[in-house]
Amino acid sequence: MNESFGSRLRARLDKCGPLCVGIDPSPALLHGWGLDDSPTGLERFCRTVVEAVSDVAAVVKPQSAFFERWGSRGVAVLERTIADLRAAGTLVLLDVKRGDIDSTMAAYAEAYLDKGSPLAADAVTLSPYLGFGSLEGAIASAVANDAGVFVLARTSNPEAAGLQRQVAGQVLAAAAAVNAGHAPFGPVGVVMGATLPAIEHPLDDLNGPILAPGLGAQGATPADVARLYGPVRHAVVPSVSRAVLADPTRLRSRTLRYRDECAVHLAAPAPAQA
Numbered sequence: 001m002n003e004s005f006g007s008r009l010r011a012r013l014d015k016c017g018p019l020c021v022g023i024d025p026s027p028a029l030l031h032g033w034g035l036d037d038s039p040t041g042l043e044r045f046c047r048t049v050v051e052a053v054s055d056v057a058a059v060v061k062p063q064s065a066f067f068e069r070w071g072s073r074g075v076a077v078l079e080r081t082i083a084d085l086r087a088a089g090t091l092v093l094l095d096v097k098r099g100d101i102d103s104t105m106a107a108y109a110e111a112y113l114d115k116g117s118p119l120a121a122d123a124v125t126l127s128p129y130l131g132f133g134s135l136e137g138a139i140a141s142a143v144a145n146d147a148g149v150f151v152l153a154r155t156s157n158p159e160a161a162g163l164q165r166q167v168a169g170q171v172l173a174a175a176a177a178v179n180a181g182h183a184p185f186g187p188v189g190v191v192m193g194a195t196l197p198a199i200e201h202p203l204d205d206l207n208g209p210i211l212a213p214g215l216g217a218q219g220a221t222p223a224d225v226a227r228l229y230g231p232v233r234h235a236v237v238p239s240v241s242r243a244v245l246a247d248p249t250r251l252r253s254r255t256l257r258y259r260d261e262c263a264v265h266l267a268a269p270a271p272a273q274a
Contacts, residue, residue, distance in 0.1 A: 216243025
């Protein structure tokens, strides 16, 4: 990787359209696919998803927890999944939601952002609830490794609303300060749900990407994303998981449908035809 994360993300969005596909291999999904809830089933699931979407989704987001529950065998599958996605040219956003201080945060950054790590991703999700300053080491590591971070600001789960409403403005301001002067995006993105009733904080100065989870199974539509994020639509990456993962026979077609609908509603360049 010789380009910044922001440059690679912009190029990928322009080529493939604005969509992130999550890899969330829950026991229910594995069973729904007729697979065993085991590391073997996990690997078959992931290989199928990679083959179906790696060339048509701008970003793919493995949820680390579903791999970690199998210990070293699950983490080995995660390593292979990341490697397969990277080999296909897909941007990998590893959903780990880590947040800690000092040496512990540095260790997380080494695990997920250092180019030499078998778990190295293009970007990771981070939690700012030990203070945004606690993320400085991870952000510095991301910049040094041409990677990025997505910091939780206003997520799509309703339980978070009261707490996050109080601190989201601080998170957004801190992210904007780090991103100032970078083009096309700075290294710090934010997570802002697609299911929010409204956006209560200005996003014009963020200068970073916005991951918008909640598309599909949580009830949000591409039109909802456009309504919420119209003024900064060029920076939004809607994210879908269960709505495309539920049926392996329709995985690719559903991904293409969501991708193309998002491109239309967000006035993005027409994605390359699959």
